[in-house]
Amino acid sequence: EPEVTQTPSHQVTQMGQEVILRCVPISNHLYFYWYRQILGQKVEFLVSFYNNEISEKSEIFDDQFSVERPDGSNFTLKIRSTKLEDSAMYFCASSYKGNEQFFGPGTRLTVL
Amino acid sequence: EDQVTQSPEALRLQEGESSSLNCSYTVSGLRGLFWYRQDPGKGPEFLFTLYSAGEEKEKERLKATLTKKESFLHITAPKPEDSATYLCAVPGGGNTPLVFGKGTRLSVIA
Numbered sequence: 001e002p003e004v005t006q007t008p009s010h011q012v013t014q015m016g017q018e019v020i021l022r023c024v025p026i027s028n029h030l031y032f033y034w035y036r037q038i039l040g041q042k043v044e045f046l047v048s049f050y051n052n053e054i055s056e057k058s059e060i061f062d063d064q065f066s067v068e069r070p071d072g073s074n075f076t077l078k079i080r081s082t083k084l085e086d087s088a089m090y091f092c093a094s095s096y097k098g099n100e101q102f103f104g105p106g107t108r109l110t111v112l
Numbered sequence: 113e114d115q116v117t118q119s120p121e122a123l124r125l126q127e128g129e130s131s132s133l134n135c136s137y138t139v140s141g142l143r144g145l146f147w148y149r150q151d152p153g154k155g156p157e158f159l160f161t162l163y164s165a166g167e168e169k170e171k172e173r174l175k176a177t178l179t180k181k182e183s184f185l186h187i188t189a190p191k192p193e194d195s196a197t198y199l200c201a202v203p204g205g206g207n208t209p210l211v212f213g214k215g216t217r218l219s220v221i222a
Contacts, residue, residue: 004155033209041201043156044211056209091155099144099209103155 005105006092012110013082021077021107023092031095032075034067035103036060036088043091049075050098065067082111113137118200118213125220128189133216135200136182145183147176148199150215156199190220 034046047057093101147161160169162178197215204211
């Protein structure tokens with residue numbers, strides 16, 4: 001069964017460093033998303049991407065964040081200068097029609 | 113104001129003891145209600161989508177139902193492997209494709 005994959009599973013970085021989180025969505029899906037979940041809190045929407053551009057973004061998704069689909073299979077989230085409060089699980093999701101979203105296993109980001 | 117409220121926050125059941133989880137929502141013009149299962153340290157796993165009041169979906173020991181104001185996830189004769197956090201989500205207004213509730217943490221004891 002097709003699934004969303006994410007790498008790395010765990011990323012440790014120093015405050016102020018740049019990180020890139022990678023995702024491979026399900027191959028025939030057209031809509032792509034990033035969410036995050038701070039430990040013990042709700043899953044929160046960050047950004048959605050369709051037709052090679054950002055379609056929606058939340059207040060969390062400020063200028064420190066960017067997304068890219070560099071080729072036909074990968075979807076990346078870059079955080080330019082990490083802060084302590086960026087520590088969270090980051091989930092990639094994809095959808096065929098923009099309704100049911102299928103999530104990856106997540107990347108645990110720890111900022112020291 | 114929360115658009116999705118789940119109750120209870122935690123539920124402990126004996127194996128075989130059936131129960132229901134609740135998800136109430138306040139969005140107007142519902143464009144679907146989604147149930148997910150989340151195991152510790154893992155991503156949400158899609159379970160069901162419900163689109164209209166009266167609709168029901170089933171999968172093994174789980175059945176999801178929808179009214180105009182809330183959804184229920186019924187668990188019949190649960191097993192320890194059903195232990196997880198169950199999340200409810202709706203498409204939000206504005207810039208939020210999915211708005212999640214805080215979830216119900218279910219523990220099924222053998």
